[in-house]
Amino acid sequence: MADSRVTEVRVRAERRALLNPPSFSTRTVPARIFVVVEVHRADGTVGEGFTPCNAEGSRVVVAAVDELLRDVVVGEDSWDVERLWAAMYQKVLLHGRVGSVMRALSAIDIALWDANARSVGLPLWKLLGGHAQTVPAYASGGYYFEGKDASGLADEMESYVQAGFRAVKMKVGRGDLRSEEARIAAVRERVGPDVLVMLDANNAWADVVTAQRMMAMFEKYDPYWIEEPFSPDDKRSHAALAARTSVPVATGEIEAGRWAHLELLGQGSAQILQTDA
Template identity: 55%
Template sequence: MPIIESIDVSAVSVPLDRVTSFSNRSVSTRYYGLVKVRSKEGIEGIGFCYIGSDGGPIFTAAVEHLLGKVLIGKDSYGVEGLWQSMYQEALLQGRQGTVMRAISALDTAIWDMNSKAGGLPLHKYLGAFELESVPAYASGGYYLDGKTPEKLGEEMASYVALGFKAVKMKTGRHSPKEEEARLKAARDAVGPDVELMMDCNNAWQDVTQAMQYIRRFEQYEPYFIEEPFGPDDVDSHAKLARLTHLPIATAEIGYGRWYHKELLDKQAASILQTDAAVCGGITEWKRIAATAASYGVVVCPHWFHDLHAPLVAATPNARYVEFFWDDQVLNFRRLIDRQLSQKDGRVILHQEPGLGFGFDEKAVARYGAWTTVR
């Protein structure tokens, strides 16, 4: 019976090597929240999340002063009860945003610790659908100074050369005509048989604006259009879904099962990109994925492939894990001691107990420091 004895928490900021842009913002540094949950028996589980810009003090305060006290001294196998206790404690402070991300990180660490205690890799501890590997799409296509449509096409083709049968690019930053040129270059480069996704990052304000782009995009048959509007504008997602045959994907910053149920009820997305490091952890992610299955909706979780690969492996209606070939955008990978590999467009699952990796303590020390909660 693993009893939670202590929790370590840290907030780190990891600069990008090069400023990188999306449809409506640029990023120069990534901020991550990290936790380590330790049992009296000495078993340690890790959890983590992205906390945007300067969210570190909120994240650490949530763990130190709000959530940690709920977990210390408790049996870690009581996962559902521990989740409910953390959520209840956070009702007034944040059922969304950084506090929910702190719940997500702690919940992930508990699952990691429990699967280590059980001697099983996480995907088998959860009940595996895939045992050895999961399908992945290569994510990239960001905006960089001097990056022409031709260079974008070369990037997408390089992922196909590595064996990926699906790739993703950014869109929405430029005019409809310019974005069509980028999409055409990507499609020409990868060919007709590769699934090509497009990520808008909340680029558009309304359906009328969105359709100026979508009409140009439809002939190139992208596999999905991701996050066309702000996350709370569910009705616009639903209206756009009715106006185009292209699948709509969203929910990467969706919090909790209730928000996702609204998306499903309104038929606002045919692909959910629910992120376990955002929505409430592995516990809540499993609930959301199971609900999506009953609506016939596919789940393709948002980035953090190190976390999501075992979840996709344990979920029959999860089609892809999003995979970043290098650490230039998802530089969280600089903080861990073991990387996932891929072959022929499939991510090879760790077979060691738990998540199969830990934090690289020397790397973490370069960007932040740990505080212990007992």
């Protein structure tokens, strides 16, 4: 059997400036920044994991690997993934649980899984017991750009449908009620009734009343879900909105850990979880 001891954990940040920076409801994104972790094994296998850091601050994630997490993993058997996850989690309880340190932990976890899959010549989805050769996908876009109007947005969404997607996602929540409605109306009219249209608010709204008014206006365009309407920690408002709109509430992409996701479901804060590995 191949020697599966971890001999080294390397970490680096990669930054790619975006030539045409897009905007969400609440921020503009000048660059995409990822922290990349490599797990090296004694048999020469290298696994890779990564985590996005969509703000300056990737050095915090890198430091978490350097100062807190590497020592937990080096010298251990890469197949002990669950034990190593628990050991890392326990070590960083005061620093981690959510945010940069948890992201660092996750990148190492992914790199361990990747190394193990590579060492036996299998794609990870197969090692984990997956069986489907294809999965449904949606096209995620619909960002705000200077000078991009509702018809430009509809052009973009139509291009995804022409590329074969049966579901498309657009941003909402940057503008006022009327301008947002005009964007959604233009998209629905262009893609027709059978394409799923998802809405992503990226934590745009601060109160249930505002969100409820928006959703009451948007419902007639049959959105498939409303994503991250509020701050991720405001689970009560997610639950309140879910009770007041017929559109399913989706969230979870910047939530961390199985316990927080259980809470989301238990409180009725989300009907659709968008957990990010």
